[in-house]
Amino acid sequence: MTRRIFGPGLAVALSMGALTACGSAELVVIAALGDGTDPNARLLDALEVQLLPYDRDAVFDSLAAAASRPEPEIPADLLATQVQISEARQAWTAAEARWGVLRETVDSLSRQLEQMDRNTRDYQNLYNLWEDDSDELARVERDRDGYFDQFTSLQEEAIGRMDAVRAVRADWADEAFMDVDAVVVAKIEMSGLNMVVDTTDASGGFRIDVAPGDYWVHARYELVSEELYWNVPITVARGEPMEVRLSRENAEVRPIF
Structure with missing residues (x-):
C-alpha cells in the first residue's frame, strides 16, 4: 500500500509506516456499508480516502456561487x-x-x-x-x-x-472550477497541514499518523445507481488513537447521472 502526502505544491510517496512525524497523532479510518453495530457490514477494500486540511464542499460551493452563470439543472x-x-x-x-x-x-x-x-x-x-x-x-x-x-x-x-x-x-x-487547484493550494498553505491520501486494506481500514489539527475525511463509493459521498469534519488531537468510520449513515447519497 502506498500513502501520498501532499503539501503546498509538493507530492511525496511514502510506504506504509514511513510517516513518523514528531508529535503526530494516530488516526484510524474504517469504511463499511453498515454502521458500527452491524457485524455483517460489508467492508470497503481498496477505497481511496483523502484527509484534507480544508473543507472541499465549501471550496466548490464558493466557486459555484462566484460563477458567471448558475449551474445547469438536471430536468x-x-x-x-x-x-x-x-x-x-x-x-x-x-x-x-x-x-x-x-x-x-x-x-x-x-x-x-x-x-x-x-x-x-x-x-x-x-x-x-x-x-x-x-x-x-x-x-x-x-x-x-x-x-x-x-x-x-x-x-x-x-x-x-x-x-x-x-x-x-x-x-x-x-x-x-478552473481555479480550484490554486484555491486548494492556498487553503493548504493557510492550514499549515498536509493533505494525505491512503487506501483501505482488506480489513476495510488503515492507520495513519498525522499532525494534530482540523481535517475533512473525503471519499466516494459508487453503487449501482448512486454514489456514497463523504466529507466528514474531524479534529485530530494527540493522545488515544481517533477512529473515524465511513458508512452509509454519515454519507451523502448522490444519484449517479
Missing part, C-alpha cells in the same frame, strides 16, 4: 426517468438471480427423478415439486425478460438527453 422528468431506470435494473437483476436459483433447483430435481422408480410415492411427490418449481421458473423467466425489456427501453429513450445534459454540466464545471 425533473429526466431525474424521474433515471429513478425508473434504476428500479427496472434492480427488478431485472433480482429476477435474474431468482431464475438462476430455480434453474439449478429444477435441474437437480430432474437428475434425482431420473434415478427413481416412477411407480413409487416418493417419485410422485418429487415430481410434483419439480412441476411446481418448473412453473415458477417459467413465470420468473417471463418477469425477468419483461424487466429487461423495460430497462433497455427506458435507457434507450433517455440516453440522448442524458448525454446532452452531462455535456452542458461538464462545460459549466470546467469554467466554474
Whole structure:
C-alpha cells in the first residue's frame, strides 16, 4: 500500500509506516456499508480516502456561487426517468438471480427423478415439486425478460438527453472550477497541514499518523445507481488513537447521472 502526502505544491510517496512525524497523532479510518453495530457490514477494500486540511464542499460551493452563470439543472422528468431506470435494473437483476436459483433447483430435481422408480410415492411427490418449481421458473423467466425489456427501453429513450445534459454540466464545471487547484493550494498553505491520501486494506481500514489539527475525511463509493459521498469534519488531537468510520449513515447519497 502506498500513502501520498501532499503539501503546498509538493507530492511525496511514502510506504506504509514511513510517516513518523514528531508529535503526530494516530488516526484510524474504517469504511463499511453498515454502521458500527452491524457485524455483517460489508467492508470497503481498496477505497481511496483523502484527509484534507480544508473543507472541499465549501471550496466548490464558493466557486459555484462566484460563477458567471448558475449551474445547469438536471430536468425533473429526466431525474424521474433515471429513478425508473434504476428500479427496472434492480427488478431485472433480482429476477435474474431468482431464475438462476430455480434453474439449478429444477435441474437437480430432474437428475434425482431420473434415478427413481416412477411407480413409487416418493417419485410422485418429487415430481410434483419439480412441476411446481418448473412453473415458477417459467413465470420468473417471463418477469425477468419483461424487466429487461423495460430497462433497455427506458435507457434507450433517455440516453440522448442524458448525454446532452452531462455535456452542458461538464462545460459549466470546467469554467466554474478552473481555479480550484490554486484555491486548494492556498487553503493548504493557510492550514499549515498536509493533505494525505491512503487506501483501505482488506480489513476495510488503515492507520495513519498525522499532525494534530482540523481535517475533512473525503471519499466516494459508487453503487449501482448512486454514489456514497463523504466529507466528514474531524479534529485530530494527540493522545488515544481517533477512529473515524465511513458508512452509509454519515454519507451523502448522490444519484449517479
